[in-house]
Every structure is written in structure tokens, then in C-alpha cells.
Amino acid sequence: MPEILSLNNVTFSYTPEEERSRNAVENVSFSVQEGDWIAIVGHNGSGKSTIAKLMNGLLYPQQGDVRILREVLNEENLWESRSQMGMVFQNPDNQFVGATVQDDVAFALENNGVPFEEMVERVHAALGQVKMGNFLDHEPHHLSGGQKQRVAIAGALALKPKLLILDEATSMLDPQGRAEVLQTVQALRAETGLTVISITHDLEEAMLADRVLFMNDGKKFAEGSPDEIFALGDKLVEFGLDLPFAMKLSKLLQKEGVPLMGQHMTEEELVNDLWTSNFNK
Amino acid sequence: MDIKLQQISYAYAQGTPFEKRALFDVDFEIPSHTYQAIIGHTGSGKSTILQHFNALLKPTSGEVHIGDRIVVAGKKAKDLKAVRQKVGIVFQFPEHQLFEETVLKDIMFGPMNFGVSEKEAEARARELVGLVGLPEDVLEKSPFDLSGGQMRRVAIAGVLAMEPEVIVLDEPTAGLDPRGQKEIMDMFYKLHQERGLTTILVTHSMEDAARYADNIVIMHEGKNVLRGTPQDIFKDVETLKNLRLEPPRIVRFQQKIEKMINTPFSKICLTEEELATEIARVLREERAES
Structure with missing residues (x-):
């Protein structure tokens, strides 16, 4: 699998000139291969968003380097590198420029000088991929939160990026909107094998990823499959996150003296264990 | 301080071609010292109602009672x-x-904007900064040098410093990490109890409504369609589904277990702790029977 992006021993401080300067990101390394879905989780202030800004060249590391398609990101290849990645931010209202949904999706294509006929085609295709094809002439401001974020994803997809970065893209949405966006990303991955990095503190979202990077105070505390990360249990809570619902309940049940074979990540597993350990005798 | 909404309707840009009705005959009451949750989808009218609680908006018909003040549609309210x-x-x-x-x-x-002396305002600020969980040395810092979570706490302290009797919270934990969310919600609950506040929580989190509220109102397309205690509201899953709302995870999980063992529990559990205790109790009973 070709490498899409990597951070190599990256350290960054917002105030490097100060004596007691604190590193927002400290000696972080990881790499993302084509087709991966990586979730970066951590508490507010753990360095997640700084990593996002380092990935697309809004910030440059003081130590280490960021590589996009194996090339070190620098001022010269910045624009070329950015065109490889689509980014969707937290607040859907802050990223609309077009008066209609299709104008908005076309915006970046216009900036990149894509010919008109091709532009129309790509806009329609991208909106179709996020199931917003019936909203071409709607005003973005009249859409629901989930719909807005799907349009934002379409705007990124229209550029045919190698990588889609979701920076807390679901954290302002209601439960329905969040589900819509996550289903969209899952479907996109199934259809196109798109590479995704999602920055989040929603653990249910992190559970969908192939691999999870767990940040604490600017450092990479752990990296592994969702199973491996959630097995850290109380460490997650200690570092400002939470346990998935089924795990929290497994713990409480064991505390109440209910026999269980283990602690479970999904509701299905917990229900099955409750059944086999207690009723099916 | 009781708050009563009596048959209020509200239309944005009334009398223009852009008129858009947001509320239709909304009618409910929030008794003093209770914790009221208002739940609904984006666009259900939650935020429009919220602005009626302190007369930022005045109803286009109906009356809003805020303590002994009455805001009536069409009349100019003074002071x-x-x-x-x-x-x-x-x-x-x-x-x-x-x-x-x-x-x-x-x-x-x-x-100070409400006429409190500088000395008194400073005393309040010094007390509140600890109460919202910040170290005292932040008082001298610029608010813009703080983290997002800390800034949120400062803003909350600013509202509390007016010593309101009613506090209205509009999605107070949006964007915070899970620990920050829990800390903020627990802090409001503590204040609610210790200071005898009336608390109104506007949210789309069913979980928070289940855990903290005494009463819930459900808004749908500008109308209050359901009201009751969390127990009442979450008993009727079908009605919620028709309103495109999901009951809290805890309630859904309880239903799965009830279905599996074919025995209904004696009550609807609203927190994980309650549910674990209840499952353990049901299991003990089953074992005693067999």
C-alpha cells in the first residue's frame, strides 16, 4: 500500500521563543497508507487540531517533518500538496461561500481553473456521492447541520483528493446529523476506498476507524486498533475521554456482581455475553 | 421564579413577504426550582423559545409570564x-x-452593567472563578490566552455573576471533550441544587435530559408535542420514533434486555448506574425462581 501521509518525529510549539514554552505537539510520528481510516482522539488541548494544521501546511514543525505522498511538505510544494487533501471543519456555517449548494461545491474547482463542462460533471458526481444530488439549487444556510457537512464533504471530493481530513466534523451536529455524516463517510470508503483521517473525541466515531491514535498532552500515548485502544479502559477516562457505552455498562455490571466473561465494546457483544453467562443455562 | 408560556406563537419578519412562523401555540409552565429540558431537532423552534424566556423576543400572540412580569403580544413592555x-x-x-x-x-x-458596585462585582468574580473550576490566577490573564474549555467557563461565570434566579443553557457542552462535558453538566446540576435555581436546558442530548431533568418538553415543527417526566417521555418509544427522535441509549439497551429475557423491568432506568443495578436485581430474581 502506498503511503499517503506521514509525520516523522514532529515537534511544534506556538511560542518557541519563550523559555518555558510548552510543546503543543511533541515528537509525534505516524503514517497513513492508502485506503486507511485513521481516527485521532484526545482531550481538548491534546494537540489534535495542531496536527491537522501541520498536515495541511498551515503550520510547520520546528523539528521533524511532514510528508505528503513521501515528499517533505514545504513552501514550494504546499499548494500541490494541499490539492491532494480535502478538509472538513467543525462548524458547517463557517465554510460556505456559494449562494447555492452547487456553486459552493464548484468554488474550489473554479479556483483551480477546471473547465466548465468538467466542473458541472464533477459537482454533480460529488453531490451524488454524499446523497445531496437533489439539493443543487438550495441555499446552504437552509440545510440541516448534517446536510451542510455532507455538502462540505462534496466540496472536498470534487477536487478528487487522495485524503479526506475530518476535523471534529460531527461535533456540532445533532445525533441524526452525526449519523448521516458517518454513514456517508462509510459508504464513500466502501465505494471508492478513500483514505480518511478523522479527528474526534467521539468514541463511537473512533470505533469505525481501522486504527486509532490516542493523543495526550501533545504526545502520542498509544496507537492501535479500536479494540486495542479501548482495552486501555481507565486510561481513556484519566486522559479526558470516556468509555464506549457497552464497556461502561460491562464495568458497572461486574461491580454489581453480575457474572460476565469480559468487558465489551459493542452492545451486541454485551447482550450476547449477558445471555450466555446468565440465562442460557 | 415560575415561567409560563401561554399559547405563544412567533413569526420572524412578520408582515413582510419573508414572514416565517417558528412557534405555534406553545403552552407550558416551568415551576420554580425545577430542572427543565427542552428537546427537539434543529429547526424545531427550541432557540426561538429560548429567547422568550428573558424577552429578547416578544411573542406575536399569547403571553409569557416571567415571575410576576407579563410580556403580552402587541404591547410594549417597559423595564x-x-x-x-x-x-x-x-x-x-x-x-x-x-x-x-x-x-x-x-x-x-x-x-456592573446592572448597577452592582465595582467592589461587589469583583468579590463575585473571585468567588465564581473557583466555582466554575478555574484556578484563581486566571483572573489577571487575557481570556484569549485560555483554552476553549477554560474560555467557556469564564463566559459561564460571567452569566452567574449577575446572580440570576433562572439559568437557561443552550447546548452548553457543544465542542467539549467527554470529560469537559461531564464536568460542566455536573457543575450546573450542583449550582441548580445549591443555589435553588430554576434551570432550563435546551439540548439534543437525550442522555443529558434523562440524567439531569425533572421535566422534559419535546418540540417538533414549532409546537410542544410532548411533555412529562423523563420516565413518562421515554416509556413511549413509538411516539418518539414518529417524531424522528431516538430514546437515550440506556433506554434502548434496557429494551433489548427486556426483549431477550421476555420480562419487563419495574421502571425505566435513566442512568447507566441505575440500569446496572436493575439488571443485577432482575438476574437475582430469575436465579431465585429457578
């Missing part, structure tokens, strides 16, 4: 300052409203 001091609203992302040079000045701004 709303007292109402706005008694009903404090924590808007979504309240940290966007910070503006002063120091945290201390920012917290003092609200009370």
Missing part, C-alpha cells in the same frame, strides 16, 4: 432590565462573547 438580570442565558459557544482585557473584568462586566 425589561430586571427580567434580564433574573434570567441568565448561556448561549451556544458563549466564549465567542468574551471581549475584555482580563478574565476579572469580563466576569465583572455583567453585574
Whole structure:
């Protein structure tokens, strides 16, 4: 699998000139291969968003380097590198420029000088991929939160990026909107094998990823499959996150003296264990 | 301080071609010292109602009773300052409203605006900063040097410094990490109890409504379609589904277990702790029987 992006021993401080300067990101390394879905989780202030800004060249590391398609990101290849990645931010209202949904999706294509006929085609295709094809002439401001974020994803997809970065893209949405966006990303991955990095503190979202990077105070505390990360249990809570619902309940049940074979990540597993350990005798 | 909404309707841009009705005959009451949750989808009218609680909006028909003040459609209401001091609203992302040079000045701004002396306002700020979980040395810092979570706490302290009797919270935990969310919600619950506040929580989190509220109102397309205790509301899953709302995870899980063992529990559990205790109890009973 070709490498899409990597951070190599990256350290960054917002105030490097100060004596007691604190590193927002400290000696972080990881790499993302084509087709991966990586979730970066951590508490507010753990360095997640700084990593996002380092990935697309809004910030440059003081130590280490960021590589996009194996090339070190620098001022010269910045624009070329950015065109490889689509980014969707937290607040859907802050990223609309077009008066209609299709104008908005076309915006970046216009900036990149894509010919008109091709532009129309790509806009329609991208909106179709996020199931917003019936909203071409709607005003973005009249859409629901989930719909807005799907349009934002379409705007990124229209550029045919190698990588889609979701920076807390679901954290302002209601439960329905969040589900819509996550289903969209899952479907996109199934259809196109798109590479995704999602920055989040929603653990249910992190559970969908192939691999999870767990940040604490600017450092990479752990990296592994969702199973491996959630097995850290109380460490997650200690570092400002939470346990998935089924795990929290497994713990409480064991505390109440209910026999269980283990602690479970999904509701299905917990229900099955409750059944086999207690009723099916 | 009781709040009553009597048959209120509200239309934005009334009398223009852009008129858009947002509320239709909304009618409910929030008794003093209770914790009221208002739940609904984006666009259900939650935020429009919220602005009626301290007369930022006046109804286009109907009456709003805020304590002994009555705001009636079509009549000019005088002296709303007292109402706005008694009903404090924590808007979504309240940290966007910070503006002063120091945290201390920012917290003092609200009370001084309502005529509180500088000395008293400062005393309140010093007390509140600890109460919202910040170290005292932030008082001298610029609010813009703080983290997002800390800024949110400063903004909340600014609302509390007006010593409101009613506090209205509009999605107060949006954007915070899970620990921050829990800390903020627990803090409001503690204040609610210790200070005898009336608390109104506007949210789309069924989980928070289940855990903290005494009463819930469900808004749908500008109308209040359901009201009751969390027990009442979450008993009727079908009705919720028709309103495109999901009951809290805990309730859904309880139903799965009830279905599996074919025995209904004696009550609807609203927190994980309650549910674990209840499952353990049901299991003990089953075992005693067999």
C-alpha cells in the first residue's frame, strides 16, 4: 500500500521563543497508507487540531517533518500538496461561500481553473456521492447541520483528493446529523476506498476507524486498533475521554456482581455475553 | 421564579413577504426550582423559545409570564432590565462573547452593567472563578490566552455573576471533550441544587435530559408535542420514533434486555448506574425462581 501521509518525529510549539514554552505537539510520528481510516482522539488541548494544521501546511514543525505522498511538505510544494487533501471543519456555517449548494461545491474547482463542462460533471458526481444530488439549487444556510457537512464533504471530493481530513466534523451536529455524516463517510470508503483521517473525541466515531491514535498532552500515548485502544479502559477516562457505552455498562455490571466473561465494546457483544453467562443455562 | 408560556406563537419578519412562523401555540409552565429540558431537532423552534424566556423576543400572540412580569403580544413592555438580570442565558459557544482585557473584568462586566458596585462585582468574580473550576490566577490573564474549555467557563461565570434566579443553557457542552462535558453538566446540576435555581436546558442530548431533568418538553415543527417526566417521555418509544427522535441509549439497551429475557423491568432506568443495578436485581430474581 502506498503511503499517503506521514509525520516523522514532529515537534511544534506556538511560542518557541519563550523559555518555558510548552510543546503543543511533541515528537509525534505516524503514517497513513492508502485506503486507511485513521481516527485521532484526545482531550481538548491534546494537540489534535495542531496536527491537522501541520498536515495541511498551515503550520510547520520546528523539528521533524511532514510528508505528503513521501515528499517533505514545504513552501514550494504546499499548494500541490494541499490539492491532494480535502478538509472538513467543525462548524458547517463557517465554510460556505456559494449562494447555492452547487456553486459552493464548484468554488474550489473554479479556483483551480477546471473547465466548465468538467466542473458541472464533477459537482454533480460529488453531490451524488454524499446523497445531496437533489439539493443543487438550495441555499446552504437552509440545510440541516448534517446536510451542510455532507455538502462540505462534496466540496472536498470534487477536487478528487487522495485524503479526506475530518476535523471534529460531527461535533456540532445533532445525533441524526452525526449519523448521516458517518454513514456517508462509510459508504464513500466502501465505494471508492478513500483514505480518511478523522479527528474526534467521539468514541463511537473512533470505533469505525481501522486504527486509532490516542493523543495526550501533545504526545502520542498509544496507537492501535479500536479494540486495542479501548482495552486501555481507565486510561481513556484519566486522559479526558470516556468509555464506549457497552464497556461502561460491562464495568458497572461486574461491580454489581453480575457474572460476565469480559468487558465489551459493542452492545451486541454485551447482550450476547449477558445471555450466555446468565440465562442460557 | 415560575415561567409560563401561554399559547405563544412567533413569526420572524412578520408582515413582510419573508414572514416565517417558528412557534405555534406553545403552552407550558416551568415551576420554580425545577430542572427543565427542552428537546427537539434543529429547526424545531427550541432557540426561538429560548429567547422568550428573558424577552429578547416578544411573542406575536399569547403571553409569557416571567415571575410576576407579563410580556403580552402587541404591547410594549417597559423595564425589561430586571427580567434580564433574573434570567441568565448561556448561549451556544458563549466564549465567542468574551471581549475584555482580563478574565476579572469580563466576569465583572455583567453585574456592573446592572448597577452592582465595582467592589461587589469583583468579590463575585473571585468567588465564581473557583466555582466554575478555574484556578484563581486566571483572573489577571487575557481570556484569549485560555483554552476553549477554560474560555467557556469564564463566559459561564460571567452569566452567574449577575446572580440570576433562572439559568437557561443552550447546548452548553457543544465542542467539549467527554470529560469537559461531564464536568460542566455536573457543575450546573450542583449550582441548580445549591443555589435553588430554576434551570432550563435546551439540548439534543437525550442522555443529558434523562440524567439531569425533572421535566422534559419535546418540540417538533414549532409546537410542544410532548411533555412529562423523563420516565413518562421515554416509556413511549413509538411516539418518539414518529417524531424522528431516538430514546437515550440506556433506554434502548434496557429494551433489548427486556426483549431477550421476555420480562419487563419495574421502571425505566435513566442512568447507566441505575440500569446496572436493575439488571443485577432482575438476574437475582430469575436465579431465585429457578
